Amino acid sequence: MTGVALAATLVLVIAVFWVDRDLPSGEAPGDVVRVGVVEGQSVAGYLANSRHEMALLTDPTAPSAGETWALVSLESYAAPARLAALLAGAAVAQVYARVPLPETRTQVSKIPVWSMPDDVTAGMLDAALVRDQEQADYLRLSRALKGSGRTEERLRATYEAAARVAAREAAAYRAGCVCTFAAVVRGGPEALDQLAHRGGVRSVDPAPEVRQLDRTEFRPPLPEEEGTVEADPSGSPVPSPGSPVATGTPPPIPSSIGTHVTSTSPENSGGESLPAVLPSEEPVAVPSAPDASPAREGFGASSGASSGASGR
Numbered sequence: 001m002t003g004v005a006l007a008a009t010l011v012l013v014i015a016v017f018w019v020d021r022d023l024p025s026g027e028a029p030g031d032v033v034r035v036g037v038v039e040g041q042s043v044a045g046y047l048a049n050s051r052h053e054m055a056l057l058t059d060p061t062a063p064s065a066g067e068t069w070a071l072v073s074l075e076s077y078a079a080p081a082r083l084a085a086l087l088a089g090a091a092v093a094q095v096y097a098r099v100p101l102p103e104t105r106t107q108v109s110k111i112p113v114w115s116m117p118d119d120v121t122a123g124m125l126d127a128a129l130v131r132d133q134e135q136a137d138y139l140r141l142s143r144a145l146k147g148s149g150r151t152e153e154r155l156r157a158t159y160e161a162a163a164r165v166a167a168r169e170a171a172a173y174r175a176g177c178v179c180t181f182a183a184v185v186r187g188g189p190e191a192l193d194q195l196a197h198r199g200g201v202r203s204v205d206p207a208p209e210v211r212q213l214d215r216t217e218f219r220p221p222l223p224e225e226e227g228t229v230e231a232d233p234s235g236s237p238v239p240s241p242g243s244p245v246a247t248g249t250p251p252p253i254p255s256s257i258g259t260h261v262t263s264t265s266p267e268n269s270g271g272e273s274l275p276a277v278l279p280s281e282e283p284v285a286v287p288s289a290p291d292a293s294p295a296r297e298g299f300g301a302s303s304g305a306s307s308g309a310s311g312r
Helices: 002-022 043-057 080-086 118-144 150-174 189-196
Strands: 033-036 068-078 091-097 109-112 180-187 201-206 216-219
Touching (some): 043 189, 068 080, 068 189, 080 118, 080 180, 091 118, 109 118, 118 150, 189 201
Parallel strands (some): 033 216
Antiparallel strands (some): 091 109
16 A cells, blocks of 8 residues: 555656646746736836836847847837838737727727738728627617616617727728737847837837747737826626616726737638727726736746836
């Protein structure tokens, strides 16, 4: 019995060793790296930290660095045709787009890219189809409300406002709007440094800790954001007919948790869409799903953090 117990213990130790051996150093199952601006952080502070990260990456006295993933934020929204020149010198993996409507916090679409600008344009057309479906769903919910009480009227106004926003977004995407504002790229230190100094580029935030894009959440600042990024005031999705309507401050933008649209590239056939973060419009806002985790968490957080409190 003693021999059997010792043998079982030895097998367990070996199994644990091999499981740990298959994971990169510092990486645990379920870890997600977050790159970008954090709720409660000033955009100016994030931009300063990004410049510091670039300085460390290109320091001639530092060990030579290979190709690195980086989050590129643009100074203003750009049309698909302009991206190739803006991001020249680096390999582009995905682009972030948003229809900038006045007084409205529209949702962000993540578009995978293999060739530009064709994949970006195709991704916008896919995003337009998603918005068409959202418009139809909102109108259906509005028509399903038969009562005339105060709660029903508020819900009806919420759904109809959201339907109008979705219709405007769909029309803008179909027209190839000036809507892209960020990208995830990969390149060497010299290429990223040239990109950071290019006109129209607001910041390049290198992320050497990123190893898998599907386990990374990118949160680029919007071109118009200059103050402090606010935390999400609501933990509720679209209100149901029996729930109250939230009327808080617009939530922070999502990134990879936003609408995932597909392109026509063969590598992306059969892709799966992620849940969309819903738009909001005054006077009654449609709250979004919660997204209040700090940026640059997970394995391999380095110094010079985007968040002054905890790592990058």
